[in-house]
Amino acid sequence: GQNIDQPTEMTATEGAIVQINCTYQTSGFNGLFWYQQHAGEAPTFLSYNVLDGLEEKGRFSSFLSRSKGYSYLLLKELQMKDSASYLCAVLTTDSWGKLQFGAGTQVVVTP
Amino acid sequence: EAQVTQNPRYLITVTGKKLTVTCSQNMNHEYMSWYRQDPGLGLRQIYYSMNVEVTDKGDVPEGYKVSRKEKRNFPLILESPSPNQTSLYFCASSLTSGGGNIQYFGAGTRLSVL
Numbered sequence: 001g002q003n004i005d006q007p008t009e010m011t012a013t014e015g016a017i018v019q020i021n022c023t024y025q026t027s028g029f030n031g032l033f034w035y036q037q038h039a040g041e042a043p044t045f046l047s048y049n050v051l052d053g054l055e056e057k058g059r060f061s062s063f064l065s066r067s068k069g070y071s072y073l074l075l076k077e078l079q080m081k082d083s084a085s086y087l088c089a090v091l092t093t094d095s096w097g098k099l100q101f102g103a104g105t106q107v108v109v110t111p
Numbered sequence: 112e113a114q115v116t117q118n119p120r121y122l123i124t125v126t127g128k129k130l131t132v133t134c135s136q137n138m139n140h141e142y143m144s145w146y147r148q149d150p151g152l153g154l155r156q157i158y159y160s161m162n163v164e165v166t167d168k169g170d171v172p173e174g175y176k177v178s179r180k181e182k183r184n185f186p187l188i189l190e191s192p193s194p195n196q197t198s199l200y201f202c203a204s205s206l207t208s209g210g211g212n213i214q215y216f217g218a219g220t221r222l223s224v225l
Binding site for chain 2: 004030031033040041042043044045048050087089091093096097098099101102103104
């Protein structure tokens with residue numbers, strides 16, 4: 001089976017940078033997704049990595065190292081609206097589209 | 112507007128009373144899936160469908176049924192709900208099941224079984 005680990009909670013100040021780490025153990029890796037989820041709302045897509053390296057999209061960047069089973073999501077210039085849960089999810093080649101989710105990292109942005 | 116629509120958004124019911132949560136997508140997606148979300152456990156897949164009339168179990172299928180008679184609809188059926196099915200449910204869809212296909216989620220259905 002798959003094992004996906006990410007920190008439970010992180011706190012940062014408005015305007016700062018926060019890095020959310022995700023480690024995974026899986027067979028047949030077929031990509032890693034990051035989703036943002038505000039309390040009681042639907043997860044919304046942030047980023048997708050399948051090759052090693054950094055993907056940058058505005059204030060958010062995501063990094064992947066397949067050999068280390070490691071990814072991180074970098075949030076820059078934090079805003080209050082970034083307070084949310086961030087979900088790491090792995091897709092495997094034998095899972096028929098099933099995303100295996102980590103438990104999520106609650107990011108709290110303080111003034 | 113491209114979207115995944117779930118109904119109802121909130122539901123309180125009693126043990127044993129059959130219920131259906133509907134899910135519809137307007138993006139002509141082949142792949143649809145149901146997840147439940149519980150505190151500390153993350154999202155777990157209940158059932159999925161690769162296309163019309165093709166469904167299969169996910170990680171936590173016990174107590175649930177699904178059907179896929181049309182491409183756009185993928186209802187979740189609880190024949191005899193029990194309190195341990197109290198949860199937040201999400202329907203999701205993607206173009207196919209292959210890598211790189213983004214899954215889009217509905218707004219969620221919060222179910223309480225008394």
